[in-house]
Amino acid sequence: MANAFIRRLEQAGTLADLEQKVLLSLEFGTQELAAHQAIIGQQAEPVLCLMMRGLACRYATLPDGTRRIAAFLIPGDLFGPPAGFPSELAWRVGTLTRCSVAELPRPDLCMLSSYPGIKRALRWLMRDELNRARAWLLNDSQASLQRVAHLLCELQARLEAVGLAGQDGCELSLSQADLADAAATSHVHISRILQTLCGHQLVSLGRQKLTITDVRRLRDLAGFDPGYLAARRAEFEPDDLLVSGLT
Template structure:
């Protein structure tokens, strides 16, 4: 077991630092946290609903999603998972998972045993507070998604999610001039937004025509950030970022 990070970039530290200011000692402890690396192909489950895991997964690179499946087999994506996220952190205290986490692109994942996480939290109470704060931010994101899917329509619903992704990716250093890689398919957007795939395509075409977004392959560029925020009724307060510049 080993830590996979190269000097100067650690997505977990970048993520936690965006919502909770860490000390140098705490950063070093996180860098030394043992984990088992695994590369997982797209469209694969990392953990499944009903699992009783003895470890949690840290997303090191790539895009994943948390989702539920109905009895009829319909999938509802309830959040997008980005580098630095620990999407099954609740398994540290809840024995049975009530959702699944799957990859949307090829992902590098670091598995951290619950024993090592408990030991880290015992030795560094402020890291415990940082992880607790992260779970509270996750809950705030869930509330915002319920509001977005339940009350916004069309371009506004899509714009809100794109704004959120841009801000969260910027917080972990993966955005340059309001442009980022976004390997999310129209089908995956449909499962997240409650649209059909045809409607997702129609909405994206409309947003392109209005100059709100530019997409080349999996690369997203936002020419007018303020305009997209206005269309999406996007206020980044619910992300509770320590550094306000990440939301600019």
């Protein structure tokens, strides 16, 4: 999945051949994790990790014990707070499916930031995450049907960008409970929403699988504009928060 990481970084602009070779030459120590397993706990030491395979999420456990998912993590995503951030402020990160995760030594990432194209892309990754966080916040104001449709559209668009989904649809290993916790709705209500989407032939449900079957119509329903996922090239220059936090 090093190629997924390269495709993720190249959303900020094309990397030079040398930069791609450097990324492909990195040797990641990966760990295989089962579904529904913690990757980063609330009190864990801050680490930087790379999603190699599978689907994970950032989440918080609310005072009443319920889980709220705040972001999905796909292959090619980096996650974990920059150095210097208090670990108690970090969201937990956990797997939703079987995952391969690589821990990235900070010296390696500092070395990567010496390459202009990679440095630009690392800045862009931080900005992209902020854009998606804003979109999720705005999406919370929509009705639950549109809210769920928007989450599915974003996930499809992001997977397509790294070569893991087609533009006409994709198969997702998401449970109804995962979607409910991402959409801030009940597990009973999410079942009704998915049945409505199935009735309109926008998605189909299988055993532990949800398939988006009509991307265009689902986007129309959600009012989904993928423009916030296509924002390129951070406008701020060298010593930004992400790169300086790696030192």
